[in-house]
Amino acid sequence: MKALILSGGKGTRLRPLTYTGAKQLVPVANKPILWYGIEALVNAGVYDIGIIISPETGGEIQKKTGDGSRFGANITYILQENPDGLAHAVKIARPFLGDSSFVMYLGDNLIADDLSQYLDEFTTKNLDALILLRKVSNPSAFGVATINDYGEVLELVEKPKYPQSNLALVGIYFFSPEIHNSIETLKPSARGELEITDAIQSLLLSKKLVSARKLQNWWLDTGKKDDLLEANRIILDTNLSAENLGSIEEKSQIIGRVKIGKNTRIINSTIRGPVIIGENCYLENCFIGPYSSIADNVKLTETDLEHSVILESAEVLGIQQRIVDSVIGQRTKIHLALKRPKAVSFMIGDDSQIELI
Template sequence: MKAIILSGGKGTRLRPLTYTGAKQLVPVANKPILWYGIEAIVAAGITDIGIIISPETGDEVRTKTGDGDRFGANITYILQEKPAGLAHAVKVARPFLGDSPFVMYLGDNLIQSELGEFLNSFKEQHMDAMILLRPVPNPTSFGVAQVDDQGRVLHLVEKPKVPPSNLALVGIYFFANTIHAAIDRIQPSARGELEITDAIQDLINHQTHVEARQIEGWWLDTGKKDDLLEANQIILDTRLKSDIAGEVDEQSKTFGRVHIGTGSRLINCTVRGPVTIGNNCYLENCFIGPYSSIADQVTLIDIDLEHSVVLQGAKMTGIHQRIVDSVIGQRAQLRAAPQRPKALRFMIGDDSQIELT
C-alpha cells in the first residue's frame, strides 16, 4: 500500500501568505499542515509516500519536509507541472504508484478520525475505491455523493447547484489500481481539469466496487484564514501538552496548557493557554491569550494577542490594542504609536512591514 499527498496548487484563498510559500506549509499549532497528513498516513501503517509538488513551491516543500526520516517514512517528490486536476495528479504519480493500491490525501485537510479503520475496510472488502464523506450545511461548495443504505456510492457531482445530498467528499480517497484505467477514460471538465469525481463516477458506471464511509469528529479544510484559525484552535484544544523549556521570569505567569520552546524568553508576560510558543522567541510585557500559536524566532514587545497565528521571525512592538483573529506572516513587522480602537484584525503576508499611526 502506498500513499500520495497533494501539496501543489496556488493557495489563492490564503493569499497574501501563499504568494511566497506553499499553503500546505502554513503552520497549525506550529506544525505545517502537510505534516499532520504525513503523520496520519504513517500511523495507518503506510510508509511509502509520494508528495505531489508544484514548480512554484516544490523546493520549499522538499526542503522543509525532507526525505521522510523524521516521520518514519520514505518520501518521493513528484512534480505536477500545472494544476490540471486531482485525477491528473494521480496520472503524474503513476510511475511511483505502479500497480499498488493507494491512499490519496489532500495536503491541506485535517481530520480527527484515524485512517486505520478505513484502510482495513478497504482492504478486507477488496474495494476499487472508497471515499470519505461528512454532512455539511453548504453542499454546493463541495463534491457531493449520493449513497444507498449499504454504503455503496450511486452518484458523484462536483459543486452541484442542486445537491443530491448533504454528504461532502472529504479530501481523502482509497483506490485500487483500477482507478488508472478510469482516469484514462475520462475527459477534462468544463474548467479544463481531470476531475477525480469523474474518474470515480466512471468506476461506478462500470459497476466496480465503490463504497463510502462517513467520518466522525471534526474535518477541517484549511484553505481560508478563518478555517486556519479554527484548525489552530481545535489542535491546541485536543493535542497540546504543557511543556515549558524556555526561560520565564518571576513576573511572568502562565495558566492552563502552555508550551514554550527552548531558547525562548518571557519577561513580565501573562500567557493563558492553550498557547504554543516556539523556540528562540522573545516576549516582553505581553498578554498572550487562548488559542494562539507563535512560531520560532518571534519577537513580541508590549503586545496583547489572542486567537491568532504568528509565523516564524515576525516582530511586533508597541501595539496597545488587542490583536485578535489574525494571521501574521513570516518576518512581518508591526509597530504602532498612538491609541487606536479596541481590537485589530490582520491577515499579513510574509516580509510585510506595517506601522499604525
C-alpha cells in the same frame, strides 16, 4: 499500499500569505499542515509516500519536509507542472504508484479520525474505491455524494449547482489500480480539469466496488484563514501538553496548558493557554490569550494577542490594542506609534512591514 499527497496548487484562498509560500506549510500549532497528513499515513502503516508538488513551491516543500526519514517514511516528490486537477495528479504519479493500491490525501486537509479503520475496510472488502464523507452546510462548494442506507455510492457530482445531498467528499480517498483505467478515459471538465469525482463515477458505471463512510469526528479544509484558525484551535484544544523549556521572568504568569520552546524568554507577561510558543522567542509586557500559536524566533512587546497564528521571525511591537483572529506571516514587522482604543485583526503575508500611526 502506497500514498499520494497532493501538495501543489497556488493557495489562492490563503493569499496574501501564500504569495510567497506553500499553503501546506502554513503551521497549525507550530507544525506544517502537510506534516499532519504524513503522520496520519505513517500511523496507519503506510510508509511509501509520493508528494505532488508545483514548480512555484515544490522546492520549499522538499527542503522543509525532506526525504521522510523524520517521520519513518520514504518520500518521493513528483512535479505537476500545471494544476490540471486531482485526477491529473494521479495520472502523472502512475510511475510511482505502479500497480499498487494507494491512499490519496489532499495536503491541506486535517481529520481527527484514525485512518487505520478505513484502510482495514478497504483492504478487507477488496474495494476499488472507498471515499470519506462529511455533512456540510454548503455542498455546492464540494464534490457531493449520494449514497444508500448500506453506504453504497449511487452518484458523485463535482460542485453541483443543485446538490442531491449534503455529503461532501473529504479530501482522502482509497483506490485500487482500477482508478487508472477510469482516469485514462476522462475528458477535462468545464473547469478545464480532470476531476477525481468523474473518475470515481466512471468506476460506478463500470460496476466496480465503490463504498463510502461518514467521518466520525471533525474535518477541516484549511484553505481559508478562518478554517486555519479553527484547525489551530482544535489541535491546541485536543493535542497540546504543557511544557516549559524557556525562561519565565519578572512577574510573568502562566495559566493553563502552555508549551514554551528552548531559549524563549517571557518577561512581565501573562499567557493563558492553550498556547504554544516556539524556540528563541522574546515576549515582554504581553498578554497572550487562548488558542494562539507563536512560531520560532518571534519578538512581541506591548502586545495583546488572542486566537491567532504568528509565523516564524515575525515582530509585533507596541500594539497595545488586542490582536484577534489574525494570521501574521514570516518575518513580518508591525509597529504601532499611536494608541487607539479598538481591536485589530490581520491577514498578513510574509516579509510585510506595517506601521499604524
